[in-house]
Amino acid sequence: MGPGPITADPRVLRAMSAQLVGQFDPSMTAYMTETMALYRAVFRTTNQQTFLVDGTSRAGIEAALVSLIEPGDRVLVPIFGRFGHLLVEIAERCRAEVHTIEMPWGEVFEPETVERAVRAVSPKMLATVHGDTSTTMCQPLADIGRICRDNDVLFYCDATASLGGNTFELDAWGLDVATAGLQKCLGGPSGSAPISISPRAVDVINARKNVEAGIREHQDVAHGSRIASNYFDLAMIMDYWGDRRLNHHTEATTMLYAARECARLLVAEGIDRAVERHRRHGAAMLAGVRGLGLTVFGDVAHKMHNVVAVEIPTGLDGDAARAALLNDFGIEIGTSFGPLHGRVWRIGTMGHNARKEAVLLTLAALEQVLRAGNVPITAGGGVGAAQEVYAS
Ligand SMILES: Cc1ncc(COP(=O)(O)O)c(C=O)c1O
Numbered sequence: 001m002g003p004g005p006i007t008a009d010p011r012v013l014r015a016m017s018a019q020l021v022g023q024f025d026p027s028m029t030a031y032m033t034e035t036m037a038l039y040r041a042v043f044r045t046t047n048q049q050t051f052l053v054d055g056t057s058r059a060g061i062e063a064a065l066v067s068l069i070e071p072g073d074r075v076l077v078p079i080f081g082r083f084g085h086l087l088v089e090i091a092e093r094c095r096a097e098v099h100t101i102e103m104p105w106g107e108v109f110e111p112e113t114v115e116r117a118v119r120a121v122s123p124k125m126l127a128t129v130h131g132d133t134s135t136t137m138c139q140p141l142a143d144i145g146r147i148c149r150d151n152d153v154l155f156y157c158d159a160t161a162s163l164g165g166n167t168f169e170l171d172a173w174g175l176d177v178a179t180a181g182l183q184k185c186l187g188g189p190s191g192s193a194p195i196s197i198s199p200r201a202v203d204v205i206n207a208r209k210n211v212e213a214g215i216r217e218h219q220d221v222a223h224g225s226r227i228a229s230n231y232f233d234l235a236m237i238m239d240y241w242g243d244r245r246l247n248h249h250t251e252a253t254t255m256l257y258a259a260r261e262c263a264r265l266l267v268a269e270g271i272d273r274a275v276e277r278h279r280r281h282g283a284a285m286l287a288g289v290r291g292l293g294l295t296v297f298g299d300v301a302h303k304m305h306n307v308v309a310v311e312i313p314t315g316l317d318g319d320a321a322r323a324a325l326l327n328d329f330g331i332e333i334g335t336s337f338g339p340l341h342g343r344v345w346r347i348g349t350m351g352h353n354a355r356k357e358a359v360l361l362t363l364a365a366l367e368q369v370l371r372a373g374n375v376p377i378t379a380g381g382g383v384g385a386a387q388e389v390y391a392s
Contacts, residue, residue: 001362002334002348003133003307004161005183005190009352012188015261016254023251031260032241032251038263042163042186042271043178043196045170050196051241052259053179053232054252057160060179060193062090063232064156067205068125068177070225071095076123076153078102078109080139081132082337083158091127094228099123105135105339106298106309111143118151125154131162131304133184134337136297136346138166138304145174154201160184163194164266165278165306165350176201185278185306186262187351192255194263197234209235215247278305281349281359284386288363289347291385292370292377297344306350309336311343313375318345321369329365359386 021028032051039050053063065087069075075096077087080103091098099121103109118126126148131138141157148155156177159168163178165185170178176198182188197205208224210233211217227233231249239246266274282305289310290296297309312318318335322345325331334346349359363382370377 001353001358002332003136003184003346004348004350006187006348006351006353008189009187009262009265011265012182012258012261015257016189018257020253023253024245028251028253028256029245031256035256035260035263036241038260038267039194039196041267042194042263043170044168044172044271045196047170047196047198049202049238050194051237052256053193053195053237054191054249054255055193056190057158057179057181057183057193058086058090059232060160060181060195061087061158062229063193063234063237064177064179064195064197065090065096065127066094066229066232067208067227067234068154068156068201069094069096070208072097073125074099074121074123076101076117076121076126078114078117078126078128078139080108080135080137081105081129082134083129083132083160087127087129087158106137108137108139108299108302111140111147114144115147118147118153122151123153125156127156128158129161130157130159130168130178131166131306133161133304133307133346134340136303136307136309137299138162138302140302141175142169142173148176149174154204161307162304164271164274165282165354166304167275170196182259182262184348185274185350185354186266188258188262189255192252192259194259195234197238202238205234205238211236211239211246212248275305278350278354280389281354281356282306282308284356284359284389285347285349285363287389288359288382288386289366291381291383292363292367293381297340306354307346307348309340309344309346312345313370313373316370316373316375318342321373324369324372325365328369329361331362331365333362333366356390
């Protein structure tokens with residue numbers, strides 16, 4: 001019940017145990033094409049270029065940034081948690097001229113603040129996180145999309161923590177590129193990074209296309225400044241997933257099975273229903289921790305549905321309490337990073353764990369751990385408050 005990775009959906013684990021096939025086997029290429037269509041539904045986009053980058057979520061981030069940013073390009077990063085700092089770090093490694101604006105952890109940006117910064121910096125790209133797992137905050141994106149379009153700025157977003165459990169509208173919000181991972185609301189393991197790229201971002205990437213020497217054909221004239229990474233070269237990866245099937249890496253077949261199954265389950269459930277499931281169980285967990293008498297961190301109006309940050313009661317050893325939850329009840333909750341380390345626990349309700357019994361058992365176990373730590377609590381208050389949410 002941490003902030004991810006979480007208990008994988010058993011159906012995803014089963015899909016991963018299927019036998020491997022070669023990467024140009026017709027069933028494999030059919031799976032790839034099907035997976036592209038499934039992730040278009042998940043991201044809510046018509047972008048043809050919607051596929052998987054092999055690697056954990058940051059592989060998707062690195063692929064997007066290294067393929068779009070050329071050295072010296074101005075990039076604006078609004079930071080409201082740890083993963084905004086990660087975007088800065090990756091953009092700097094791409095040798096961008098990085099500009100930042102920053103909100104205190106636990107808050108999100110007003111569009112006017114972002115608009116002022118866009119006007120002042122005039123960046124090629126704005127890169128932001130949607131849901132920052134470190135603070136649990138979810139940045140509204142629709143206005144930022146409009147601001148980017150009005151100012152001709154490419155709009156990249158890291159949706160790793162939010163996708164599938166919170167409304168996400170790639171096309172309607174005017175995003176150019178979004179990336180994610182499987183290990184949060186998608187209910188899978190880490191190791192595959194779904195990505196979707198708008199036609200105008202595809203043009204920016206393809207303007208730098210330099211096909212690898214050993215597979216180059218007569219039409220592959222090198223142009224633009226070569227993308228600094230081979231593995232994350234989206235121009236080549238698009239040719240690999242596209243009709244041309246131009247060889248690149250050896251596709252991580254088992255992760256493809258996992259990613260396909262995650263999206264298949266989400267689409268079968270219905271994206272809106274999956275978001276509503278996360279909202280409901282997140283609301284029950286929020287009410288439950290408050291019902292125990294605990295204090296929730298941050299601007300709750302902008303909290304992601306799928307994770308809550310709870311202040312560790314004064315005088316309680318937060319790590320010892322987490323260890324007791326794990327050892328006595330088999331339930332893992334999360335610690336936190338940076339300024340919140342030692343201050344809050346993060347409790348997730350996502351993917352396969354966005355279920356009533358998971359919420360109620362966690363609250364019941366947490367009550368026992370708090371009681372053992374002599375924290376004054378409302379007996380039965382956690383499960384009771386969550387049940388009221390379920391009854392409403
Ligand atoms: C919002 C966000 N972005 C990026 C990452 C990095 O993901 P990974 O560890 O899969 O590379 C995480 C991981 O928790 C995350 O929550």
